[in-house]
Amino acid sequence: MIANFTRMKSFSILGFPGLSPQYYGPVSALLFVIYLAIAVGNTFILAFVVYERSLQKPTYLVFCHLALNDLTFGTVTLPKIISKYWFDDSVASFYGCFTQMFFVHYLGSVTSFMLLVMALDRFIAICIPLRYPVLITNNIISVLCGFAWFIPLPLMVAVVLHVLTLPFCKSNVIAQCYCDHISITSQACGEDVKIVAVTSLCVAMFCLLLPLAFILFSYISIIVVILKMSNAAGRKKTLSTCTPQIFITCLFYLPRCFVYVANTVGFSFSLDIRILLILLYSLFPPAVNPIIYCFKTQDIKKMLMKRLKKTKIGIEIKLSY
Template sequence: MITNFTRMKSFFILGFPGLPPHYYGPVSALLFLIYLGIAIGNIFIIAFVIYEKSLQKPTYLVFCHLALNDLTFGTVTLPKIISKYWFGDGIISFYCCFTQMFFVHYLGSVTSFILLVMALDRFIAICIPLHYPVLITNNTVSVLCGFAWFIPLPLMVAVVLHALTLPYCKSNVIAQCYCDHFSITSQACGEDVKILQVTALCVAMFCLLLPLAFILFSYVSIIVVILKMSSVVGRKKILSTCSPQIFITCLFYLPRCFVYVANTVGFSFSLDVRILLILFYSLFPAAVNPVIYCFKTQDMKQTLIKRLKKTKIGIEIKLSYFSKAVI
């Protein structure tokens, strides 16, 4: 492999090192189906909310931002690993690898801040409902989501630019399904590597734990409000309005926390298992979130059912008219 940083022109995406070659086809097909699910599901959510005026409310605008983020993440990460297993093309250019690394960590950070906006929306709606129409409007949510996209941007740009200054004198093999910060900087040499890795870890903790602290505060406050309610019907109604956001938040944070705690207590995973876990918690939420939006959110589910019924009736009328015309 390439060993001198002056000649380092590309990296090799390793993927799953223990995967036998005869499984390459099925794995690439599975990853392609996952990408199709992510693309179709999230594009549908964005288009459906844009098309349905009744759904253009703060909560659903946040869903659109999250769907756009999930769609972009899948598009940035999956095509290359699919290409590796489908066409045997595991080579990615030096700067493309750094670009992918930037988007991987940037989009993950944006997700964290969008989940914060989502938690804030539910916190105000349930804990101070009288102020909700004033505090949470479409414009307010658009501004907050704009901050969610902007806040991690300079931090991630700084981390990537710093990583570009390192001399890369080890192997050019990326032991992962996509280029991430740890995999790339592990191939670097020099005293600055550890400093950069610690700095990147601090940035990651800021982007993940700061929103998580407020998210936990929000949902604990909501649970307290629910427990204080005497009406069983009221409790169920509030839980139904919060359950989509709670599911989405848990899908994003719980696997990450599990991997972090397991590493902290000294429980080690094999390389294949570690790569699979990271791929799972990175892509599974993006694939599942659209299903949660559609089936766990009452307004969206009811609107979708109405549209399907209208479409079915329209098709039946056309078929009836066509059959009469033929007769």
């Protein structure tokens, strides 16, 4: 078993198996643009909230934690696949691949728990507004976000260590754009593979479905409260305060649920389509979330417009001299 385990020195990232070499350049350029969008957008959100003291409120602190998570996820996953298509470098070291796998699943789990914190913030703000200033403060949100970062940590370390006990005696090709649990364990052999798969599935369901259950409860409760409001303007205003969170939550969960349900009912995708779908639901939200923060959140939108107007006036004054 030890011999089989130590025989594999590295993995090869396959990427899109059906992609013709003539498209390697455009694909790598597209992935690089996506990474720039993730890096610039999420760094801007972090810097803007830190700079604008008026935005340092519980809701925007959660946005900052999500932005940091999205920025880290993009940095962990994209550079390797970009280098594959740009520089023909598809080799990932054995432990490097496991490190990437850890961060892929850890950061995904953190996002799930962070969305739970976001839903809790909106639930208390809309369903029990009089208690909001007491129950939700910057310190309390920071502690809750800290738990969101910490809870998946030991679970994902245990998952990675469990996979490391497997002997790897099949191909070293990772049929994916980055190292994840399924693509790595599919190269393992032995009776323990099923046990590892079931254990990992249970951890994944805990990290995804437990927060999702509370999130659904929260937003259903919020919608019920909004529908009971007699004032149409009040309904619209209250709904607008939680639309960014609903958009962000849907972007994270709906594509994943679609893929899982499709697999469960026996609807099979080609390898290229499956890889593309996973890449889309992994990387589209980190790239789009900063736009949602800016254009669907009134406070950030107003502050941005205010800063842009000041900048424009400043430029006009300088040009007049």
